[in-house]
Structures are given as structure tokens and as C-alpha cells.
Amino acid sequence: MPTEREFQIAPIVPESVMHNTKALSNLQNLTASIFGAAAGILGLESYSGFLFYLVFTVLTTVLFYAIRVAPTSLKAGHATFDTSRFFRTQYEFWAGGLFGGLAGYILTWTLFYGLVRA
Amino acid sequence: MTWISKSTTGFGLLLLAHACYSAHEHSALQSHRAASLSSLPTTQSGSTTSLPIDITIETVLATLMICLGLVSGTSRLRPIQWRVWAGQIEREGEAGFTNSSGEVEKDYVGNPFRLLESRPGFVDIRKQRKEFAEWVKGQ
Structure with missing residues (x-):
């Protein structure tokens, strides 16, 4: 956990933090709704639906890492799967989307399940 | 770049x-068939089968494509550490802060040390006087 002293030595730009977090959470909310539609069309029920969400969200995050984070982060000398150049904590990047998009996912999942199986 | 992600x-x-329409038609057809077959004594137990494999594949492929398109459509990330961020502005200027359609983003602030660099105490007044004198001679 960084201390006050470390923040004084290596300050952080709040605008950049907000910009990056907004980009990631927008993406995750959008994709969660799309995954819900797909799960409803496939007719998934109970655990398989949540498993579907988990797999695709992790896939999206890895894709986001590969396209947006990795090219500049690896060039700057960070280790693989290290997102400290753009995000404050690793947890925020890798697991933040799982809970942020879950509500939207369940909403569209139930909607499309009901629509398709009329 | 933006049209690739949007078209994807x-x-x-x-x-x-x-795929949604196909799945709906499939389920409607299944229920119709089940209703018409229910009068017959040999009711097929497999009439309420799961989704055909082609609709499943289409759905998963479509999801992956949308996912790829949305991810490649996100804006560029910015370094959060002040020294990395200010260094990028020094090195690349506006070129490092363009959005996907090539325009400079609205919240681009420019050099954070602009105030320091244009401080009156740091102005080299002798050099400026020399330049002015040369300019006057040249006129």
C-alpha cells in the first residue's frame, strides 16, 4: 500500500486515473449487456449463465490488456500483466468489471431469455 | 482506425x-410442432431439443466480434504517474493525445510546466536584446 510519502515523491495525475477508469468501466458495462443478450439467445440457465459471463468478461479484460495496455506498458519496461502504468491497483483492472457489469448482464439475460422463448 | 472498430x-x-431471430423462430417452430404432435400417441420426447449448433456458433462468434470491435474502439489510456505523463507530453506533444479519429482530445491540458517555463525571472533578456538588435540591423 503506497504511503503519503510515496505519493509526494511520485505524484499521480487524477485526470488520467479518471480517464482510464472511465474508459474501462464504459467498455465493461457495454460488453456486459451484449453478453447478457448472447446468454439469453443461447438459453443458458443458472450456473452456466454465470460461467458464460465470467469467461467472456475475463476474455474482454485480456483483450483490453492486449490492445490498449500491453503495447506501451511492455515498451516502458513493465512486466507482463502488470497494469501499474495506467491503473492504480491490479485488482481494479482485472476484477473490477466482474461486479460492475453483473447487474446489466442479468437484466439483458432475463430479457432476451424471455423474448426468445415466448 | 475508427471505421474498422465501428464496422466490426x-x-x-x-x-x-x-441469431436472436433464428433462435426465436426455432423455439416458435418447436412449440408449434409439439402442439400439433401432442394429439398423436407417439410423442417425441426430444421435441424440445436445445438450440441448433449453427445458431450457437453464430451467437458466440457475434459476441466475440462485438467484443473485439468495442475494445478496439476505446480511447487511448494515459499514464497515471506524473513524471511518465509529463514526459510523454514533452516528447510527443499533441500527437500522443489524439482520440481514435485523429483529433486532439478535448481535455488535453498541454505542458503542465508551462507556467514555470514562461516565468519572467527565467527570461534571457540579453539574448533577446541581441536578437532584437540583429533584427533591427536587418531591416
Whole structure:
């Protein structure tokens, strides 16, 4: 956990933090709704639906890492799967989307399940 | 760059809509068949089968395509550490802060040390006087 002293030595730009977090959470909310539609069309029920969400969200995050984070982060000398150049904590990047998009996912999942199986 | 991501997303959405329609038709057909067959004594137990494999594949492919399109359509990330961020501005200027369609983003602030660099105490007044004198001679 960084201390006050470390923040004084290596300050952080709040605008950049907000910009990056907004980009990631927008993406995750959008994709969660799309995954819900797909799960409803496939007719998934109970655990398989949540498993579907988990797999695709992790896939999206890895894709986001590969396209947006990795090219500049690896060039700057960070280790693989290290997102400290753009995000404050690793947890925020890798697991933040799982809970942020879950509500939207369940909403569209139930909607499309009901629509398709009329 | 922006049209690639948008067309990928659009095509994926089209595929997803088609898969949705197909799945709906499939379930409607199944229920219709089940209703018409229920009068017969040999009712097929497998009449309420799961989704055909082609609709499943189409749905998953469409989801992956939309996912790829949306991810490649996100804006560029910015370094959060002050020294990295200010260094990028020094090195690349506005070119490092363009959005996907090539325009400079609205919240680009420019050099954070601009105030320091234009401080009156740091102005080299002798050099400026020399330049002015040369300019006057040249006129």
C-alpha cells in the first residue's frame, strides 16, 4: 500500500486515473449487456449463465490488456500483466468489471431469455 | 482506425440480431410442432431439443466480434504517474493525445510546466536584446 510519502515523491495525475477508469468501466458495462443478450439467445440457465459471463468478461479484460495496455506498458519496461502504468491497483483492472457489469448482464439475460422463448 | 472498430461492432450486432431471430423462430417452430404432435400417441420426447449448433456458433462468434470491435474502439489510456505523463507530453506533444479519429482530445491540458517555463525571472533578456538588435540591423 503506497504511503503519503510515496505519493509526494511520485505524484499521480487524477485526470488520467479518471480517464482510464472511465474508459474501462464504459467498455465493461457495454460488453456486459451484449453478453447478457448472447446468454439469453443461447438459453443458458443458472450456473452456466454465470460461467458464460465470467469467461467472456475475463476474455474482454485480456483483450483490453492486449490492445490498449500491453503495447506501451511492455515498451516502458513493465512486466507482463502488470497494469501499474495506467491503473492504480491490479485488482481494479482485472476484477473490477466482474461486479460492475453483473447487474446489466442479468437484466439483458432475463430479457432476451424471455423474448426468445415466448 | 475508427471505421474498422465501428464496422466490426456493427457486423457483430447484425449477426447477433440474426441469431436472436433464428433462435426465436426455432423455439416458435418447436412449440408449434409439439402442439400439433401432442394429439398423436407417439410423442417425441426430444421435441424440445436445445438450440441448433449453427445458431450457437453464430451467437458466440457475434459476441466475440462485438467484443473485439468495442475494445478496439476505446480511447487511448494515459499514464497515471506524473513524471511518465509529463514526459510523454514533452516528447510527443499533441500527437500522443489524439482520440481514435485523429483529433486532439478535448481535455488535453498541454505542458503542465508551462507556467514555470514562461516565468519572467527565467527570461534571457540579453539574448533577446541581441536578437532584437540583429533584427533591427536587418531591416
